[in-house]
Amino acid sequence: MPKIIEAILAVVSSFFTLYIILYTTYLLMSVLIGAMQLYTRERMMQVRNELKHDYYMPISILVPAHNEEVTIVDSIRSLLDLDYKLYEIIVVDDGSTDNTAKVVVDTFKLRKVDRPIHRRVKCKDVKAIYEVKVGKILVTLITKENGGKGDALNMGINASQYPYFLCMDADSVLQTDSLEKIMQPLMADDNIVAIGGLIHVAQSVERQGGEITGYHLPRNVIISMQVVEYDRSFLASRILMDGYNGNLIISGAFGLFKKATVIAAGGYDTNTLGEDMELVVKLHVFCRNNNIPYSIRYEPNACCWSQAPTSFGDLMKQRRRWYLGLVQCMTKYRVIFANPRFGLVSFVSYLYYMLFELASPVIECIGIITTFIAFFFGALNGKFMLQFLLMYSVYGAMLTITAFFQRVFTQNMKIYPMDVVRAVFMCFLESVFFRYVLSFGRMAALVGYRRNKNNWGTIKRVKQSS
Amino acid sequence: MHLTIDLIIYGYLLVCVLLVLFNVFYIFYSQALKNAIAKHAIEWERAIKDELTHIDDGVSGEHLSLIQKKIVNTNAFLGYSRAVEGILGSSDEKVRTGMRKYLDGCESQYHRIARIYSRRDTMDKAFAAYFISMTTRCYKEEESPIYRIMMDYAEDSSVYCRENLLKAFYAFGNCQALFNFMVMQKDLGFTHHKKLLSDGLMTFKGDKEKLAELLWDNRSRFSVNTQLAIIAFITGIQADYRESVFAELERDDHDEETAIAYIRYFRRHKYEPAGERLREIMESDADTNIKIVVASVLSAYPCRESIDVLKKSLGSSNWYVRFNSANSLLDIGLSKEDEKSILDGKDRYARDMLIYAMEKREGA
Structure with a gap:
């Protein structure tokens, strides 16, 4: 040789x-750290080490929807059943070509309103706004020109009235106590600007509204493998990074953000495939550059059930998008690389995503x-x-x-x-x-x-x- | 080389197997623990119910000894706490009355237990504080050794422990004890979320007005965060602080959040001089965030002057100022002329916002 x-x-x-x-x-x-943390948290719940409160801060739930006529009604129904005192639901129909808006308007009897939108972050133009109050919950539907998920979320931020917003996917379902759980860390730390929740694969559960009634591993191998993959990712890696305020991703399927900070940072990027990761990394950079004390947390007790792709082709499309989003984000924020100003965010989180x-x-x-x-x-x-x-x-x-x-x-x-x-x-x-x-x-x-x-x-x- | 790699691989696999074994062990251990706690709870429930049958004679010495002996163990304590909580939540008034007598009878034992738990880790201390907050009687003016014990808990504590301690002090109902605890927290450099604090103060079991007076008079001893909670507390109770809050509103050296808290006070506690001051603020070059709140609070001061100020602010460049002004105008009640002057006016933003607010009410 x-x-x-x-x-x-x-x-x-x-x-x-x-x-x-x-x-x-x-x-x-x-x-290992994920296991220790989960067991400690379980014990903490047992011995009443929690900040349980009757009334937390109000939340705007933003649901960007593009061609979601099949799932959107169920999603809104489940959101109306959440166990939380004060919240609003804002569905943003991002230029759907199917009947997403129509099914929402017809099912929930929304009426068109002439509502001005306060444009604080960049987004495409509104076509129409509809509103209805279901019980105490204001449901708003905004139809707009197609601009992508980030653009739809920016529209939701502009239309929201509360200081915290929660972003989620139109095909996701929140557990009934998820808003309370995701808000609890805020009571312990006022500097929190974002909190991510735990994502599970929706096809692995039977549910009644937001309550889980049964659990089965799906027969579909593609979904089953995603179930175990999600568990490793959400119950291990994110808990580890949470330990040093180093999470670079809060899944777009379930994340809570402090509106004022997101607006100050410029909102969602509308030209990326990974708008969820981009926002979180941007918040790290924005807060550190401006010397704003901040934390970005992960709360595994707050659960969301999200639909996983069922076919190999769909899975590949999803992962391609995730990977390209990662490439765009990592290259855009290369300033973090080996930069002592970012501490462990640079030398562990960024390095991990870069290398592995x-x-x-x-x-x-x-x-x-x-x-x-x-x-x-x-x-x-x-x-x-x-x-x-x-x-x-x-x-x-x-x-x-x-x-x-x-x-x-x-x-x-x-x-x-x-x-x-x-x-x-x-x-x-x-x-x-x-x-x-x-x-x-x-x-x-x-x-x-x-x-x-x-x-x-x-x-x-x-x-x-x- | 292969040998080294082999060693590394086998080493990692071994650690991994140990991790799986640890998890399996922990799952079984934890399940056994849960079962043990549930068993403790059932046994304690039975024992307490037995005591309730002759509670007019007091709690038996045997039962008190059992408490002292058993609940030094946290899991037994958990079981006991669950049993107490379950019986306290009974819908039967007679049971609840008997339970109150039972808890009073156990008071000295609980204090002893609290002292023992003061030497435990912060998680256990938080639980003991929670238990005390749930079972204590309201002492009001009375002194009790439990105050000192709970104060000792605060050193080297977590936010959960401090929250449970605060709950205990709210339940004691003693103004001075709660005040001392809050001062001590401040001295130790702990800050508690203002929302937890202000909502918690509203649950105080003693004389709320006396507590408000004590906190208000000494507010400068606390951090801005706690001061905000105190303002929210005096806003929530009936006592009249209008003059002194107004004096604070007149000062212009407050930070934005504090100024907003004072403004909010005057929504619930109407005071004409404050109305005038709010209108002045609205017409001044005050910060927009302050104007947003003033635009909303002015709905509590319905008069010609307020309408004129709000009509002007409908043309503000800030969406929220316009939104709150429109709603306040509708709350006050717009005359046909006023409504027409806005709808036929040149300011498109003012017109759109008023139409939106009117539509929203029609739809509600």
Whole structure:
């Protein structure tokens, strides 16, 4: 074997050893700290260590909707059932080409109003505004020109009347106590500017309104694997980053924000595919640049049930969008990289996303090419490689199993024995197969970046069980 | 090289297996704990109900000894607390009366337990404070050793512990004890959310007017955050602080939030000189956030002058000033001429806002 190839293989293998050690250490730490935190929180609830209050601050719930005629009525119905004293619902129909607005107007008997909108953040023009009061809750529907999710959320911010707003997806359902739970951290810390909640896969539960009545792991393998993947992500990684105020993402499906700070920072970016991550990173940068004391928190007791893509094609579209959003955000805020002013946000969170999310398709590509080169020159130890891959996958699966059962246990979910078996199997399948498929999806997204950087893509919606 | 990598992989796998085992162990342990607490609760409920059958003779010494012996353990304490809470929530008035006698009979035992828990970690201390807040009688003017014990809890405490301690002090009903506790919190450098504090003060079991007087007279000893809670508290009660709040409103050295809190006071407590001052503020170059609140509060001062000021502010460049002015005008009641002058006027923003506010009311 030529010396140069030998040297390249040595460098690459050292790099990968270090890379995998770093990644596995991160996974281990996140699951371990996540587990400790969840158990501590559970004990805290038991011994009344909570800021339970009769009345918290009022909230504006913003529901951006684009072609959501199938799910929007159910979503609004579930929002009207929330256990919270004062809130309003603002649905923003972002230039839908289906009957989203019509079904909302007809079902809830909204009437057209001539309401002026206070434009504090940039958004496209209003077409019409409708309102109705359902009990004490004001429901507003705004139809506007299509401008993307960020633009629709900006419109919602402009139309909202309360100091905190909650963004969510039109196909998501909030647990009845989720507003109370997501507001509780604010009572402990006045400097909070954003709080993210826990996202679960909606297809894994049976519900009555916002109350969960049963839990089953879906038969659809694509959905099941997302169930276990969400658990690892939301119950481990985000809790770890929350520990040092370092979360860079609050899912667009469920997040609470302080309106004044978001407006001061310029609202949502309307030219990105990852408007949720962009806003959170922007808040970090804005608050640090302006010396504003702030915290961005994660509250795993506040739950939202969001529809996961049901087909492989839809899943790939979603992940492509997530990945391109990540690329756009990471490059836009590259100022954070290795910048001591951002502390652990720079040296742990940003670095994590850069190394293990953003660069992973490139690194994986290098890995595959190197494997071929090594094979070609007879330097590949096939047995060791397979053993290594298997061990790594088993390791990942075990951590996912830990996160999954932690969630089931801490949320007092009744799970059937058959679901236990399936969950364990799914954790292995996710680790051995699904993770690599997603890596491929990210790689494909990177290749098609120029072509797809402004394209959201459409995902098929199905009516939720209720 | 392979050996090193092997070692690393096996090392990590071992840690991972240990983590899974820890989780499995914890799940079983935690489930067993939950069952034990539920069992404690059932046993305590039975024991308390037995005591209630002869409560007029007082709580038996045997029962008091049992409390002292058992509830030093937090899980037993949790079970006991659940049993007490369950019986206190009974719909039977007779049971609740008996329970009050029972709790009074256990008072000294609870104080002893509280002293023991003062040496525990902050989570346990918070729970003990919660229990005391739930079971204590209202002492009003009376002195009690529990005040000192609870004050000791505050040092090295979490926000949850301090909230439960405040709940206990609200329940004690002793103005001076609560005041001392609030001063101590301030001295220790703790701040409590103003909303928790102001809403909590409203639940004070003792003489609220006396407490308001004590807090208002000493407000300068507290942080701005606590001062805001005090203003919200005096706004919520009946006592008359109009003159002294007005004197504060006249000063212009307050920060925005405090100034807004004073303005809000005059929505509930009408005071004509304040109405005049609010109209002056509306016509001055005061901060927009202050004008937003004034535009709303002026609805409580219905007169020609207020209408004129609000009509002018309908043309404000700020959406919220216009919105609140339109609503205040409608609350006051616009004459046909006033309405016509706005709707036929040149200011499109004023007209749109008034139409919107009128439509909103028609739809409500």
